[in-house]
Amino acid sequence: MYILFAALLGLILGSFYSVCASRYGTGKTIIKPARSECPQCGHQLSVLENIPLVSFIIQKGRCKHCGVRIPFFYPLIEIFSMAWAVLAALHASSPAEWGALMIIGGICLVASAIDLQTFLLPDVLTYPGAVVILAASYAGVLHIDFIQSLLGAFIGAFALWAVAALYKLIRKIDGMGFGDVKFMLMLGALTGLDHLSIFVLIASLCALLFSIISLRKKVGISTTYIPFGPFLASGALLTYLYGNQIAAAIQ
Structure with missing residues (x-):
């Protein structure tokens, strides 16, 4: 259960990290706009469109609104975040x-x-x-x-x-x-x-x-x-x- 919790937390944090990285230097902040949006058409993502990694797979890597391919940059950060969370949990002594x-x-x-x-x-x-x-x-x-x-x-x-x-x-x-x-x-x-x-x-x-x-x-x-x-x-x-x-x- 501990490892599963670490993996899920890693995915969630990875989604947040991708927002931080993608908004750096754009004039946006991590809290404004409050909801994530398609980098191509600006469509604000619904809750179901914003599930870490799962939404990317279900939507076949494309924006549900405009159909443009979503950069693999986003799920890749989520995957690395999940992997690190699990590895850290396996090695941490406390x-x-x-x-x-x-x-x-x-x-x-x-x-x-x-x-x-x-x-x-x-x-x-x-x-x-x-x-x-x-x-x-x-x-x-x-x-x-x-x-x-x-x-x-x-x-x-x-x-x-x-x-x-x-x-x-x-x-x-x-x-x-x-x-x-x-x-x-x-x-x-x-x-x-x-x-x-x-x-x-x-x-x-x-x-x-x-x-x-x-x-x-x-x-x-x-x-x-x-x-x-x-x-x-x-x-x-x-x-x-x-x-x-x-x-x-x-x-």
């Missing part, structure tokens, strides 16, 4: 840890979705996320030593900033946004210094795999850049859950 992981995962999902759409990682997410993680570590809610968390945050952020600065010095162009550095402040706190290298390795491999698939399928982003935030988030979350096992496997 309700407090699960609650903290749900908050952290939610911030990561919204930030990643915004980065995919806009190449921006908002300060309103990254800085509070770092505070939440450090506070949870200090309180003993997360299974990570506070000093390790603190070192992971600042050394990780500094290392990423140094790489970005060196790239700009050599190539004379920006290779990474400063938002990634601030996101690293948050995510480095989650993995700690000991697992920082594992986190960066997973994030880099995920980004490399995405780039290869994109090139093979000619999925063109209009520039040569790819948003690194989603891969940083994936690497950090996976490292928190499986870092010890990965470290043992590669030794």
Whole structure:
């Protein structure tokens, strides 16, 4: 029952996360308009049209009003949110840890979705996320030593900033946004210094795999850049859950 509750809550929160991400930078807020609407025709969704994932499947991925295909962006966030809620529930040793992981995962999902759409990682997410993680570590809610968390945050952020600065010095162009550095402040706190290298390795491999698939399928982003935030988030979350096992496997 606990896992089922986690899955259902994850789906519901995922629907909320998709609203947060899709409305960022549009002048809309998470409370106005009060009801979700079709991104194409503006039709306000009824309750039956707004059931997380279920409505998308029943309507075959199309708006019931105008028939235009609904971006897969929305159900994908709901699926990832559900998956994270279940994984966090399976690994958390207490309700407090699960609650903290749900908050952290939610911030990561919204930030990643915004980065995919806009190449921006908002300060309103990254800085509070770092505070939440450090506070949870200090309180003993997360299974990570506070000093390790603190070192992971600042050394990780500094290392990423140094790489970005060196790239700009050599190539004379920006290779990474400063938002990634601030996101690293948050995510480095989650993995700690000991697992920082594992986190960066997973994030880099995920980004490399995405780039290869994109090139093979000619999925063109209009520039040569790819948003690194989603891969940083994936690497950090996976490292928190499986870092010890990965470290043992590669030794």
